[in-house]
Amino acid sequence: MTAIPGPKSQELLARKQSAVPPGIGTALPVFVTRAGGGVVQDADGNSLIDFGSGIAVTNVGNAAPKVVERVQKQVADFTHTCFMVTPYESYVRVCEKLNELTPGDHEKRSFLVSSGAEAVENAVKIARHATGRPAVVVFDHGYHGRTLLTMTLTAKNMPYKEGFGPFAPEVHRVPLAYPYRWPSGPENCADEAVEQAIDVITKQIGAHNVAAVVIEPIAGEGGFIVPARGFLPRIAEFCRANGIVFVADEVQTGFARTGTMFACEDEGVVPDIITTAKGIAGGLPLAGITGRAEIMDKVHAGGLGGTYGGNPLACEAALGVLETIEAEDLVARARRIGEIMLPRLEALKERFEVIGDVRGRGAMIAIELVEPGTKEPNPAAVAEIVKRCHAEGLLVLTAGTYGNVLRFLPPLVIPEHLLEEGLGILEKAIAEL
Numbered sequence: 001m002t003a004i005p006g007p008k009s010q011e012l013l014a015r016k017q018s019a020v021p022p023g024i025g026t027a028l029p030v031f032v033t034r035a036g037g038g039v040v041q042d043a044d045g046n047s048l049i050d051f052g053s054g055i056a057v058t059n060v061g062n063a064a065p066k067v068v069e070r071v072q073k074q075v076a077d078f079t080h081t082c083f084m085v086t087p088y089e090s091y092v093r094v095c096e097k098l099n100e101l102t103p104g105d106h107e108k109r110s111f112l113v114s115s116g117a118e119a120v121e122n123a124v125k126i127a128r129h130a131t132g133r134p135a136v137v138v139f140d141h142g143y144h145g146r147t148l149l150t151m152t153l154t155a156k157n158m159p160y161k162e163g164f165g166p167f168a169p170e171v172h173r174v175p176l177a178y179p180y181r182w183p184s185g186p187e188n189c190a191d192e193a194v195e196q197a198i199d200v201i202t203k204q205i206g207a208h209n210v211a212a213v214v215i216e217p218i219a220g221e222g223g224f225i226v227p228a229r230g231f232l233p234r235i236a237e238f239c240r241a242n243g244i245v246f247v248a249d250e251v252q253t254g255f256a257r258t259g260t261m262f263a264c265e266d267e268g269v270v271p272d273i274i275t276t277a278k279g280i281a282g283g284l285p286l287a288g289i290t291g292r293a294e295i296m297d298k299v300h301a302g303g304l305g306g307t308y309g310g311n312p313l314a315c316e317a318a319l320g321v322l323e324t325i326e327a328e329d330l331v332a333r334a335r336r337i338g339e340i341m342l343p344r345l346e347a348l349k350e351r352f353e354v355i356g357d358v359r360g361r362g363a364m365i366a367i368e369l370v371e372p373g374t375k376e377p378n379p380a381a382v383a384e385i386v387k388r389c390h391a392e393g394l395l396v397l398t399a400g401t402y403g404n405v406l407r408f409l410p411p412l413v414i415p416e417h418l419l420e421e422g423l424g425i426l427e428k429a430i431a432e433l
């Protein structure tokens with residue numbers, strides 16, 4: 001309807017600039033009035049195809065009917081009691097579902113908090129308490145949040161850590177099996193990365209000092225890096241052999257996004273603790289920590305929790321999300337999205353040397369852009385393509401340690417004609433570049 005951003009969005013943007021600090025960035029400065037069905041509408045009447053899902057949150061679609069229905073009923077019944085003061089059933093039901101749906105048939109316990117970072121912090125607290133050990137091991141390209149501990153766990157300095165130190169102690173970083181950039185080639189990646197990680201843990205930290213290894217099964221903000229096959233199971237196996245709590249951070253990869261309910265399932269990895277958020281509640285603030293009962297039960301009463309954790313509106317939303325995933329078989333839909341996108345993007349890679357790598361699983365797909373003929377990261381090309389996509393009405397997001405990754409996270413309910421239209425816009429943008 002208008003240029004992007006249109007006049008109303010520009011007016012709102014000026015108000016944002018005087019009311020909100022610049023530390024809160026804006027990927028695409030259109031102000032939203034409605035969203036759903038894979039489309040975001042803005043204040044100027046523009047419709048944009050959504051390849052972002054609010055960063056992997058609205059997997060079931062925005063304002064999904066089952067979520068809306070449950071939340072509307074709940075908001076009229078009661079809005080908050082604090083689960084630690086007077087409990088309610090929906091919280092328990094969400095935890096039962098998490099215990100049932102997460103990998104492994106061992107006895108589990110779950111509890112709820114309000115953000116992904118809070119979930120990861122709690123996982124570390126519990127692992128330290130259960131093991132009596134101080135150290136935490138994380139990976140290159142990892143992202144775990146913006147609180148003091150989780151920004152320390154995060155790899156990338158700018159923008160997440162710059163100027164925010166000093167950081168939390170006892171956090172150690174090891175290499176991630178990043179096939180595209182592994183120096184001796186993708187075929188050696190899993191073996192060498194496992195070897196290097198174990199070497200750091202045993203020689204520099206001491207395995208007996210490590211409480212937890214925290215890893216994203218597919219690195220999200222780091223650039224949708226799918227670790228070389230074999231890496232995750234072998235790291236999990238090393239943890240098991242050394243009494244280290246293996247924490248899978250599935251905040252971005254969870255809830256059908258990658259074509260399985262959780263990304264760990266792809267290689268049959270069973271984490272000791274799994275952290276979830278984002279896709280869990282269709283946009284209402286909710287996150288979960290699910291772990292082996294014997295680890296979770298060690299913490300004393302009152303040691304865990306928070307005022308808003310497992311808010312009743314968010315719990316109802318989560319139950320609506322889980323019903324939708326099941327009723328619409330969104331796990332299969334995610335796989336189908338991958339089957340449509342990956343060959344299209346592979347074909348583009350053949351045509352355009354600026355695309356160095358195409359990767360991802362299910363509906364968590366990315367392309368890494370490089371200087372043609374090299375592997376030199378090309379963030380300028382990403383910025384240019386994003387600008388063109390936004391102008392043509394396609395919402396895409398960036399990622400990557402080197403800022404050179406375009407990532408695609410469509411809602412799993414997106415109609416195929418919109419997916420095709422979005423891919424067409426992307427293709428045109430790359431061709432023009």
Ligand SMILES: Cc1ncc(COP(=O)(O)O)c(C=O)c1O
Nearest residue numbers: 115116117143144145220251252
């Ligand atoms: C893997 C991972 N962990 C943790 C977080 C932090 O979640 P939140 O932004 O809800 O605190 C994110 C957010 O992007 C994430 O992708």
